[in-house]
Amino acid sequence: MIKQIVYLIRISIGVTIISLALNFFLLPHNIASAGVGAIGHLLEVHFTxxxxxxxxxxxxxxxxxxxxxxxxxxxSKIFLGSLLFPVYLSFIPTNQLLLSYTASLIIGSSLFSLGxxxxxxxxxxxxxxxxxxIIIEKYFKIPSHLGLLLTNLIIVFLNFYILSPIDGLFATLSILIITFSIQLFTTIDNRLVNKKVSKNYVKD
Known part of the structure; x- marks a missing residue:
C-alpha cells in the first residue's frame, strides 16, 4: 500500500511539473510545442x-x-500518468508568470523536459x-526517434497553420530545447548514479 502511495506521489510530481511548464510559461505565450498539451491548445485556438x-x-x-x-x-506504466495529466492541466490555472517571451520559452521548455x-x-x-x-517502430520498423521527429513536425506544422510562421519557428526552438534538456538531465542522472555506485563499491 505504501509503495503504491509513493508511486502516486512521484507521478503526481512529474505531471505537476509538466502542467506548470505549460500553463505558467509556454501556453500563455502561445508556445505550443510540448506534446499533447500543445495539440490541445492549438485545437482550442482553432476550433474553440x-x-x-x-x-x-x-x-x-x-x-x-x-x-x-x-x-x-x-x-501499466503510462496508465496513471495519462489519466492524471488532463486533471492537473485543467486544475492548474493558465497564468502568464513572466512577461518576457524569451525567458518563458527557455524556462517553460526546460521545466517541461524536467517533468x-x-x-x-x-x-x-x-x-x-x-x-x-513506439507503435510505428513495432509495426513499420521505423526507429522511434524518427517517429518522434514526425510527431514533432506535425506539431510544428499545426503551429504554422493555426498560429503563424513565427510561432512555428519558436515551437521548433522549444522542441530543440526540450530534446537537449532531456538528454542533459539523463546524462547528469547517469553520472550521479555511477558515482554513487562507485562510492558503494569502494566502501564494500
Whole structure:
C-alpha cells in the first residue's frame, strides 16, 4: 500500500511539473510545442474546443491503442500518468508568470523536459505523443526517434497553420530545447548514479 502511495506521489510530481511548464510559461505565450498539451491548445485556438477535453480524448485513445497494439507492461506504466495529466492541466490555472517571451520559452521548455525526464525515471509517462512512435517502430520498423521527429513536425506544422510562421519557428526552438534538456538531465542522472555506485563499491 505504501509503495503504491509513493508511486502516486512521484507521478503526481512529474505531471505537476509538466502542467506548470505549460500553463505558467509556454501556453500563455502561445508556445505550443510540448506534446499533447500543445495539440490541445492549438485545437482550442482553432476550433474553440476545450483543451482539457482534447487531452483527455487523445490520452484515452493512446491508452486504448497501447492496450491493443503494444504490451500490457507498457500500458501499466503510462496508465496513471495519462489519466492524471488532463486533471492537473485543467486544475492548474493558465497564468502568464513572466512577461518576457524569451525567458518563458527557455524556462517553460526546460521545466517541461524536467517533468518528462522525472516520469521516465520512474518508468512512467504522461501519455499522448510518446505512444505513436513506439507503435510505428513495432509495426513499420521505423526507429522511434524518427517517429518522434514526425510527431514533432506535425506539431510544428499545426503551429504554422493555426498560429503563424513565427510561432512555428519558436515551437521548433522549444522542441530543440526540450530534446537537449532531456538528454542533459539523463546524462547528469547517469553520472550521479555511477558515482554513487562507485562510492558503494569502494566502501564494500
Amino acid at each position: 474546443f476545450n483543451s482539457s477535453y482534447t487531452v483527455w480524448l487523445i490520452n484515452l485513445l493512446m491508452l486504448l491503442l497501447t492496450y491493443l497494439l503494444l504490451d500490457k507492461q507498457l500500458f 518528462v525526464f522525472y516520469l521516465y525515471k520512474f518508468n512512467s509517462s504522461n501519455g499522448g505523443v510518446t505512444i505513436p512512435p
